[in-house]
Amino acid sequence: MAGEPVKGPASYFPSIEKKYGKPIAEWIALVRSRMPAKHMELVAMLKNEHGMGHGHANAVVAYTLAD
Structure with a gap:
């Protein structure tokens, strides 16, 4: 619904x-370029x-x- 605050990630x-x-699109593209990988491996890469x-x-x- 319009006007509701964004929730979650x-x-x-x-x-x-x-x-x-x-822009967030670049971060998403970077994560996708490293897949397949486990969630925490991707988190560690960004960090x-x-x-x-x-x-x-x-x-x-x-x-x-x-x-």
């Missing part, structure tokens, strides 16, 4: 874009190779894998 997207300077915090990395991966 996507609720992190505005802060991820602001903090890390890339170790791109300096993303755990919560933000987990949100991007969870959203991508659920899609």
Whole structure:
């Protein structure tokens, strides 16, 4: 429904874009380029190779894998 706040992993997207300077589509594409891989392997990649915090990395991966 229009006007309802975004919930779940996507609720992190505005802060991820602001903090890390890339549109969320680029982060999703990066995660997809590393598949197949386990959830936590993808989270670790975002954290170790791109300096993303755990919560933000987990949100991007969870959203991508659920899609």
